[in-house]
Amino acid sequence: MDSRRKKLLYRAMHRGFKEADIVLGTFAKENLQVMSEQDLDQFEWLLEVPDRELYSWIIGEILNPPNYDCEMLERLKAFPLSDYVLDGAGK
Numbered sequence: 001m002d003s004r005r006k007k008l009l010y011r012a013m014h015r016g017f018k019e020a021d022i023v024l025g026t027f028a029k030e031n032l033q034v035m036s037e038q039d040l041d042q043f044e045w046l047l048e049v050p051d052r053e054l055y056s057w058i059i060g061e062i063l064n065p066p067n068y069d070c071e072m073l074e075r076l077k078a079f080p081l082s083d084y085v086l087d088g089a090g091k
Contacts, residue, residue: 001032004040005032005033005035005040008028008032008040008043008044008047009025009028009029009032011047012024012025012027012028012043012047013029015051016051017051017052017055020051020052020055023055023058023059023076023079023081024047024054024076026079027076027079031075039071039072042070042071042072042073045070045072046068046070046072046073046076057077058076058077058079059081
């Protein structure tokens with residue numbers, strides 16, 4: 001894994017909010033290796049959003065602002081969270 005992907009993985013896994021760590025960290029582990037440079041840019045941009053806000057967008061608790069509509073956010077929203085949370089990641 002190149003250094004940019006390693007840094008993004010670390011940032012995704014260490015958000016400071018357990019639920020966001022689980023969702024973003026697991027998504028990153030599963031997807032970083034196959035992300036294009038544009039995908040990496042979008043993922044990095046989304047990681048700048050405060051934890052609870054981004055998490056709320058992902059789980060559909062609140063709508064994201066239109067300026068954050070992007071393919072990467074849609075991929076995060078579609079990520080099968082229950083596969084990971086129910087397997088013990090969130091216990």
